[in-house]
Amino acid sequence: MAHKQMELNELIHTVSSECESLKYEKETLENFNDTWQAFKNYSKNKQELFYKEQIAAQFLKELFDYPERYPNSRIARAMIRAMRVLGDYHLFGRLLTHNGKLQPFMSEDFRQAVLNFTDHCKKRNNADETIQRRIRVIHKFIEHLTGSGVSTCNDITSQHISSFATSLVGYSKKTSDQHLESLRVFFRSLYFTGQRKDDLSKAVPILYYPKQDRIPSVWSPDNVERLLSVIDRGNPKGKRDYALILLVTQLGLRTSDALNLKLESINWAESRIEFVQQKTGIAINLPIVEDLGLAIIDYLKYERPESIEPYLFLKHIQPFDRMKNGHYLIMQYLVKAGIPLETAKHHGLHSLRHTLASRLLEQEVPLEIISGILGHTTIESTKPYLHIDIENLRKCALISREVAENE
Template sequence: MQRYLSYRKTQGASDDTVNNNKLYLHRLLEFLESNRVKKFSELDNQHILKFINGLGYYSKSTIHCMLSSLRGFLKYLFENGILEYNLTYLVPKSSYKKEARLPTTYTKDEIKHLLASVDRGNPKGKRDFVMVLLAARLGLRASDICGLKFENVHWETNTIHLVQKKTKKKIELPLLTEVGNAIIDYLKFGRPQSDLPYLFLRAGQPYDRLEEPTLHSIVSFYLKQAGIKNIENKKHGPHALRHSLAGILLEKKTPLPVISEVLGHTNTEGTKTYLRIDLDTLRQCALDVLPLNTPLFEGVK
């Protein structure tokens, strides 16, 4: 199984995908151990079918991912001569499709209230303000904000250069005056003394690099602090601020390729999902409902 996970990495699978494969294969391993199967060469049809039948109490999305991981692993076992027969035919195709959901967005006024709620009179507030700004003004993902290093900030050109953790794509973003001043304020009066290359560190000891879940909690805290309504029923992490930036750019009639470049998407397909939140423009596409006495509705009861 470890060899298969290493193989998946060589095939270009992301760290998240490999970790998910690891989780699902661990469940397979537990099943095989409980059924006293000590070698993969001992696997037969009945083992696979019994394992699949035991997935019924999982969610549809989990079953879909489990079957996909199982199919890929069985193919690997066969192609490497560990299994005599290719048992992938036993794994049913899943008809599950992820339901499309509208991205969570906040208005320009709500973002303004969010930023105003951060107390910048202390080191932690100075740090939090910069991180929230990077998500709200530049649309950076939490992973890229937490991984931002001194070398990524190019003061001589007023730009930020980085390779996105998720897409591995290089992006160049403008170092807005507001963002640059906030970074300087944090570095001079807020950041603990440390030789670590990362801009953002924990506010208390040990002064390690800040992790993504912490940033999510930070954004969530200030959204509540700002008194923004109904956040319990909305996403309230840094990714929601990224979505909000896309919505604000759409309101300004920014072309889709430009928004795609700002968000660091590999192509405009990933950006098209934000078209669904541009309600003003969508209203222009709405058609009038025809009267019932038109020929179109003849014979309709």
């Protein structure tokens, strides 16, 4: 719920309390409150008692010439972050994560459009993670529009859409498709809520790619062992990362499912992990082999931060909420292990899932069983692994005959 009529004093107090409850660091809270006090004085001089995005934008424009110039000063960046936190809470009624990217301030018309878009997604029963991903895309699109001098939804043209689509060149097919689908949903929400009289979703292009067999990326046994061996299990982050990477390597979970696992997902009495897949809605029940169980216990018993969050894997910086990205986690250990980054191959957490499937295929485990372990809805989803050369199969990683036998 957005706080449209909340006075600035009340908004600042509410957001400050929310940050405290999420255990933001003391220095961060002090920086936030100093910035908000300065903004409150600025708004008072403008004779404005309520939060307004336009006033917030003017405030930062006069201080740092933002967003035309992106400041390098640590203090300036901290103040911009403080204002974005305030704006997020005003707009969405909660704090958002922006993966380090400072979101642009937007016009009142765009602000209302994002509110309507959020409600539209909720009515479609989109998952929270999907809504947040789509909001990030719409923020990016609005930033693109602002750079073109567009400040209202009625000023958006098909040329603006084409220009934005062109900017996606270099993204993967999946990412580009997600961006464009988010735009379609956005324009439908504008049409259904009456912010536009026409449905611009039909102007969003469909990208076509040459049809070809998709060959999954896999890891060699040596590289998997090297990756695991360089993780420092003597510190909190290392214990968490080791358990998470081992989990994906041995059980082949999708990254989203691994990061969404809850403490209650682990059935210690039967040594199994039980959860419902985010992508398919299918319930999965997989065994926990001994080394994986010990790694999870080591993390939970000694290093998992104290938190009311129900998720198994948490960030190790405040606020201690759920991990949301596994790509950069793998990248740092690849560099540390001296494993070459082959540009033609994927090297995120998801590629370790591919590796398990390939290993099971090498062991002549039937596709029906592999499909069940990976949580595929059909065997067709598993068939791309048949395209991997048998000699490469013999080099693929780890473990899990035991996984198949337990199915």
